[in-house]
Amino acid sequence: MxxxxxxxxxxxxxxxxxxxxxxxxxxxxxxxxxxxxxxxxxxxxxxxxxxxxxxxxxxxxxxxxxxxxxxxxxxxxxxxxxxxxxxxxxxxxxxxxxxxxxxxxKYDNVDLVVVRENTEGLYKGIEYKIDDTACTVRVITKNASEKIAYFAFKYAKENKRKKVTAVHKANILKITDGLFLEATRKVAKEYSEIEYEEKIIDNMSMQLVLNPEKYDVIVAPNLYGDILSDLAAGLIxxxxxxxxxxxxxxxxxxxxxxxxxxxxxxxxxxxxxxxxxxxxxxxxxxxxxxxxxxxxxxxxxxxxxxxxxxxxxxxxxxxxxxxxxxxxxxx
Structure with missing residues (x-):
């Protein structure tokens, strides 16, 4: 029991x-x-x-x-x-x-899993206001990024999934999302039997709407994973x-x-x-x-x-x- x-x-x-x-x-x-x-x-x-x-x-x-x-x-x-x-x-x-x-x-062939980092990013809730300006702090760590990457690849292997897609905006957020990508790339090298690719978040959103059947396991920082999982729910x-x-x-x-x-x-x-x-x-x-x-x-x-x-x-x-x-x- x-x-x-x-x-x-x-x-x-x-x-x-x-x-x-x-x-x-x-x-x-x-x-x-x-x-x-x-x-x-x-x-x-x-x-x-x-x-x-x-x-x-x-x-x-x-x-x-x-x-x-x-x-x-x-x-x-x-x-x-x-x-x-x-x-x-x-x-x-x-x-x-x-x-x-x-x-x-609209689709009958969607079968994917969103793996979302769940403890940091903008969801740390570190916000402050100075006069008429509001700011928030986005926290991305090597440790949390590697943990979620290992979780995604391990899940893919155990559930006979063939591909992991890492989602980012490192073309703009070069330090924070750059660190997230460094971590996923490192882990990907330990799972050579699983295909690995990277998608910028805005392109990923479009691709899910156009071709959701092409995706298998998606791993993402907190905010991106939150948005993409709701978007994907709309597909089914x-x-x-x-x-x-x-x-x-x-x-x-x-x-x-x-x-x-x-x-x-x-x-x-x-x-x-x-x-x-x-x-x-x-x-x-x-x-x-x-x-x-x-x-x-x-x-x-x-x-x-x-x-x-x-x-x-x-x-x-x-x-x-x-x-x-x-x-x-x-x-």
Whole structure:
């Protein structure tokens, strides 16, 4: 039996997380949930959206499933997601992007993975203002760059991927992105069996839209990886399908890529597939591969039934119809 920290989150978070819990129970997954609350709902009581007991739970269990947590824009508290990644040194953000059969999108042949450095860059949040000028500090280190490069190449080798593409803007940011490229080039030499290439971020964005089938594993600094993974999610149908894992040496947090969507909370139309796909990554991380495959097959079958899908996927269904259809395919 595995104990997993469970963070429902804000907005639609509790709704979609409850779907995972019910489906896992139906599958008899050997998982016990350690429920902890974080986000806007705990600020009044604890004075922070991220009380210490959340960090303590994840450190103890070493694995968590997290619903989306609201991040204020331009004001308010610092992103809970960024804080978790820094405090737990979850240096690798892994975002698989794969076309789903039966879903009508502009592409049906996308199968790539974005590996994003998760702890530095502009997300350090080092900002200051002098009179009418605002500045931010972008931090890129050799150590973090090499770690994420090793993670990307190791992932490629273990998952029989053939190519790693490093994304940068070293033509302009010659020191910071130059250092990132030095690190990826060094690591690439140790994996001669894997093709290595480099793309400037603006060209990479265009190439993903024009020819996404040409890409396999993409490794990038924090901001580029964040933007590209959302862009890539759009190629397969949107953020409602895209899973993510934040992985470190001592812990891992699995989450959906999308936000808390407070405008549709408690309306029954939230799409749980992204968090379910994240839970599949969690199962594979725990080496519960048979259960992961079983759930993946049930989701794939459900995707082909348009009537069961939520409005964001072009369907007329709701969160209950998706959940019930998945469970029917599990039986």
């Amino acid at each position: 595995y104990t997993v920290t469970l963070i429902p989150g804000d907005g639609i978070g509790p709704e979609i997380i409850s779907v995972v819990v019910e489906i896992f129970e139906h599958m008899n997954a050997p998982i016990s949930w350690d429920l902890v609350e974080a986000g806007e709902k705990v600020i009044e009581k604890y004075g922070t959206p991220l009380p210490d007991y959340v960090i303590d739970s994840i450190k103890k269990n070493k694995i968590a499933l997290k619903g989306p947590i609201t991040t204020p824009i331009g004001k308010g508290f610092r992103s809970v997601n960024v804080t978790l990644r820094e405090k737990l040194n979850l240096y690798a953000n892994l975002r698989p992007i794969k076309s789903l059969e039966g879903l009508i999108t 149908g949107g953020l409602g399908l895209a899973p993510a894992a934040n992985i470190g040496e001592d812990a891992a947090i699995f989450e959906a890529v999308h936000g808390s969507a407070p405008d549709i909370a408690n309306k029954g139309i939230a799409n749980p597939i992204a968090i379910l796909n994240s839970s599949i990554m969690l199962l594979n991380y725990l080496k519960l591969n048979e259960l992961a495959e079983k759930l993946q097959n049930a989701i794939s079958a459900t995707i082909k039934d348009i009537d069961s899908l939520t409005p964001d996927l072009g369907g007329k269904g709701n969160i209950e119809s998706i959940k019930n259809k998945i469970i029917s395919f599990l039986d």
